[in-house]
Amino acid sequence: xxxxxxxxxVFAMSISFLIACTAxxxxxxxxxxxxxxxxxxxxxxxxxxxxxxxxxxAGEEMFxxxxxxxxxxxxxxxxxxxxxxxxxxxxxxxxxxxxxIKIMRNPGPGMxxxxxxxxxxxxxxxxxxxxxxxx
Numbered sequence: 001x002x003x004x005x006x007x008x009x010v011f012a013m014s015i016s017f018l019i020a021c022t023a024x025x026x027x028x029x030x031x032x033x034x035x036x037x038x039x040x041x042x043x044x045x046x047x048x049x050x051x052x053x054x055x056x057x058a059g060e061e062m063f064x065x066x067x068x069x070x071x072x073x074x075x076x077x078x079x080x081x082x083x084x085x086x087x088x089x090x091x092x093x094x095x096x097x098x099x100x101i102k103i104m105r106n107p108g109p110g111m112x113x114x115x116x117x118x119x120x121x122x123x124x125x126x127x128x129x130x131x132x133x134x135x
Contacts, residue, residue, distance in 0.1 A: 059130030062130070063127050063131065066127065074131075079110060084135040100128035104127070
């Protein structure tokens with residue numbers, strides 16, 4: 001029952017996240033629509049940190065949606081010898097986000113395949129970054 005409640009919560013949060021992401025975040029000029037020259041695109045160190053934090057947040061959400069059922073706390077309910085923890089990943093030659101995505105796309109026995117239609121590359125990368133940073 002606890003897992004069902006958790007999955008419902010993750011689902012509800014995902015829907016809220018998707019709705020929030022579809023809102024326009026383009027600035028409007030005073031008295032009308034923004035012109036190209038009115039919008040200056042600059043990236044500061046603070047913005048980069050914020051974008052990185054958003055990626056981790058998105059990665060955590062995607063992880064909770066697609067992975068937590070089998071990989072709670074970085075474990076592995078199907079094969080306890082192949083957890084998501086750094087030392088175990090590295091023993092198995094999984095050191096980068098690309099390595100994790102390869103496993104997601106073409107997993108071994110017991111793990112579902114997460115193809116590009118089900119988990120787009122952007123989401124797969126966010127999940128992989130979350131795993132690398134968290135476990």
